[in-house]
Amino acid sequence: MSNISASRSSSTSFPFSHEHFDRIGGTEVFDGAEIIMQENGLDILKLSPLMPMPTVTTSFDDIHYVDLGSQIVELHNLSVADGVAPTVARVADSNVVFSVDMYMRQELFPHEFKEDTNFVGSGIVLNTLVDWDPAYAINGHSNSNSVEALRENAEFLNELQAKVEARFQEAFASRDASAPVELLFTIPDEIEMPKYSGWKNYDTVFPGYVRRMALSVFNGG
Numbered sequence: 001m002s003n004i005s006a007s008r009s010s011s012t013s014f015p016f017s018h019e020h021f022d023r024i025g026g027t028e029v030f031d032g033a034e035i036i037m038q039e040n041g042l043d044i045l046k047l048s049p050l051m052p053m054p055t056v057t058t059s060f061d062d063i064h065y066v067d068l069g070s071q072i073v074e075l076h077n078l079s080v081a082d083g084v085a086p087t088v089a090r091v092a093d094s095n096v097v098f099s100v101d102m103y104m105r106q107e108l109f110p111h112e113f114k115e116d117t118n119f120v121g122s123g124i125v126l127n128t129l130v131d132w133d134p135a136y137a138i139n140g141h142s143n144s145n146s147v148e149a150l151r152e153n154a155e156f157l158n159e160l161q162a163k164v165e166a167r168f169q170e171a172f173a174s175r176d177a178s179a180p181v182e183l184l185f186t187i188p189d190e191i192e193m194p195k196y197s198g199w200k201n202y203d204t205v206f207p208g209y210v211r212r213m214a215l216s217v218f219n220g221g
């Protein structure tokens with residue numbers, strides 16, 4: 001069952017997209033603003049000696065609505081993904097979805113930035129955005145604002161997860177008890193997805209994506 005909350009935007013509302021360093025901070029200059037964060041992020045912020053601790057005035061679990069008067073902004077936490085508190089926004093009336101750091105157009109992020117990303121969760125988030133059938137997909141990281149880029153990246157994660165899961169199925173079926181764990185070390189060099197070899201950074205970072213997906217599939221993390 002979903003936990004739903006709501007607030008009416010009387011002045012300015014700032015929802016954080018997630019808890020990463022480059023997405024936090026600066027809100028203190030907006031006196032009286034509502035600062036919104038998915039509740040998982042609150043514990044993470046306390047753990048970092050570097051991150052500024054924003055004063056969060058509103059936290060939520062699954063869904064939070066911000067009523068702008070003429071339109072309602074839905075804030076959704078669909079899964080852990082890029083961090084533990086990813087929040088995507090949807091304005092149903094305008095058929096717009098908004099996400100941050102979740103994808104780029106035919107380009108892979110350096111995998112060092114994805115060490116805390118659960119790619120199974122990222123797949124859940126991107127596939128949900130696709131299922132909402134948006135007319136516009138705004139990407140708060142780069143200039144790759146297109147529904148097509150969103151769809152391509154959802155498909156990329158679906159295919160990557162399927163390939164990784166298939167290799168684990170084989171490892172478990174081999175009846176060699178150590179095979180699934182050993183696979184974690186070898187799978188980055190075993191899987192290729194030539195269809196995406198033209199994507200920027202594929203050659204250098206794709207093995208890191210395979211490793212991260214393997215850990216997400218095998219370890220849930």
Ligand SMILES: [Zn+2]
Binds near residue numbers: 083
């Ligand atoms: Zn991020």
